[in-house]
Amino acid sequence: MRICLSHSSLKLTVMIHDRELRSLLHKFGLKVTAARLRVLGVLVHSPVALSHRDILEKMGEQTTDKVTLYRTLHSFADCGLIHKVATKERSWRYALHNGDPDTIPHDGDHAHFICDICERIYCMPAVIPDQKQQVELKRGFSLRSEEYRLHGTCPQCH
Amino acid sequence: MRICLSHSSLKLTVMIHDRELRSLLHKFGLKVTAARLRVLGVLVHSPVALSHRDILEKMGEQTTDKVTLYRTLHSFADCGLIHKVATKERSWRYALHNGDPDTIPHDGDHAHFICDICERIYCMPAVIPDQKQQVELKRGFSLRSEEYRLHGTCPQCH
DNA sequence: TTATTGTTGCAACAAGGTTGCAAATTGTAT
DNA sequence: ATACAATTTGCAACCTTGTTGCAACAATAA
Numbered sequence: 587m588r589i590c591l592s593h594s595s596l597k598l599t600v601m602i603h604d605r606e607l608r609s610l611l612h613k614f615g616l617k618v619t620a621a622r623l624r625v626l627g628v629l630v631h632s633p634v635a636l637s638h639r640d641i642l643e644k645m646g647e648q649t650t651d652k653v654t655l656y657r658t659l660h661s662f663a664d665c666g667l668i669h670k671v672a673t674k675e676r677s678w679r680y681a682l683h684n685g686d687p688d689t690i691p692h693d694g695d696h697a698h699f700i701c702d703i704c705e706r707i708y709c710m711p712a713v714i715p716d717q718k719q720q721v722e723l724k725r726g727f728s729l730r731s732e733e734y735r736l737h738g739t740c741p742q743c744h
Numbered sequence: 745m746r747i748c749l750s751h752s753s754l755k756l757t758v759m760i761h762d763r764e765l766r767s768l769l770h771k772f773g774l775k776v777t778a779a780r781l782r783v784l785g786v787l788v789h790s791p792v793a794l795s796h797r798d799i800l801e802k803m804g805e806q807t808t809d810k811v812t813l814y815r816t817l818h819s820f821a822d823c824g825l826i827h828k829v830a831t832k833e834r835s836w837r838y839a840l841h842n843g844d845p846d847t848i849p850h851d852g853d854h855a856h857f858i859c860d861i862c863e864r865i866y867c868m869p870a871v872i873p874d875q876k877q878q879v880e881l882k883r884g885f886s887l888r889s890e891e892y893r894l895h896g897t898c899p900q901c902h
Numbered sequence: 903t904t905a906t907t908g909t910t911g912c913a914a915c916a917a918g919g920t921t922g923c924a925a926a927t928t929g930t931a932t
Numbered sequence: 933a934t935a936c937a938a939t940t941t942g943c944a945a946c947c948t949t950g951t952t953g954c955a956a957c958a959a960t961a962a
Contacts, residue, residue, distance in 0.1 A: 617928055619940065638918075651942045656919065658940090676834030676949075677918060699885055708885075727857055727866075727898055735893070740885055775959055777909065796949075809911045814950065816909090834918075835949060 614665040621650045625658045626667075635671055635679030635707045671698065671707050679707060701740040708740065772823040779808045783816045784825075792864035793829055793837035829856060829865050837865050859898040866898065 607626050611618050628644045629636065638656065642649060650658075659680050662668040671679045699708040765784050769776050786802045787794065796814065800807060808816075817838050820826040829837045857866040 617939065619928070621941070652918095653920080653943080654941055661940095727894075727896060736885075738885060775908065777959075779910070810949095811912080811951080812910055819909095 610667070614662075614667045616661060616665060616667070621654050622658055622661075624648045624650065625655065626662075629662075629668060629680065629682050632681070635681035637677050637679055639677075641680070681707070699736040699738070699740065701738070701743055768825070772820075772825045774819060774823060774825070779812050780816055780819075782806045782808065783813060784820075787820075787826060787838065787840045790839070792866065793839035795831075795835050795837055797835075799838070831858070831865070839865070857894040857896070857898065859901055860895060864898055864900070 604623065607623050607630065608618050610626065610630075611622055616622060624645055625641060628641050632644075636644070638652070638659065641659075642652065642655060659668070659670075659678075663670050663680070668680050668682050671681070701708075762781065765781050765788065766776050768784065768788075769780055774780060782803055783799060786799050790798075790802070794802070796810070796817065799817075800810065800813060817826070817828075817836075821828050821838070826838050826840050829839070831837055858864075859866075
């Protein structure tokens, strides 16, 4: 499944209301609760992956307990509504799967481009060489998955 | 410079004594202290990258204060004696640059193989395609560095 | 040998995250 | 609409990784 929520378009952003959020939760088999609606509301309006702290701050008045937020994010990630990306600052970033034409869905082999400046994480199409044969043959390593990370500056930060 | 300390050969391992460790510290412009000799002793005998906790445990009787260990590892990394690798468990792994014929020094493009079971991190020779051209041409991203990670099971855990 | 400078150990702290549990809320079956 | 079972929430306490400030101490250079 591929839910398309464009972040670049303000018009679309404004259109995301309670009804849409509820149906999104339903689609992923989650109970609709006040906290989940608020968290999802924040994620839906962000073009970049957010940290736990970012989300708490963006919730402002409507804030929740920090534990609730961690658990909410876990549920979202477990059912595939959002994805988690590890950062070198030993914390996680969370983002909705999005339909940005410049990125691809978060499955299959692809690269993550992590901007040094704004820390946005982009999923990029990439030709990743298959190392399985090479590595296994050489020393009995068996490969489960590959991750290719690119670090640099994104177009917005130039 | 390339310091060759084979981990696969017990004979060589046994040969690493106080004298060698001291000269290694000297070569990297570090003062020789008891704590540094002990930490270096542990790192020199490990074929895989170790966490702060691993090192403390391996030091056993000869243990140091945890802060001292953090600072020691920082000094080692700053001068290039060891390298740090980030893990998704929000902690660092530290390893000496080594001359193991099956791995390559930690500079230039290569891959990290991270074992799912024992979490050892291996530096692997790898043919990493240069994505710079492709990515920059396509959309104005500029690349600073690339990291290629392989996840799976290592020979020891089969 | 001494002066200078860098290193150690301790206590306290900070950020990110988890656990256990009682109270509140959701979805569902009636 | 009501009641019930199963989840979800919020709180307090806790854990892990890592850092800071500071006084005492040790390594090197003169």
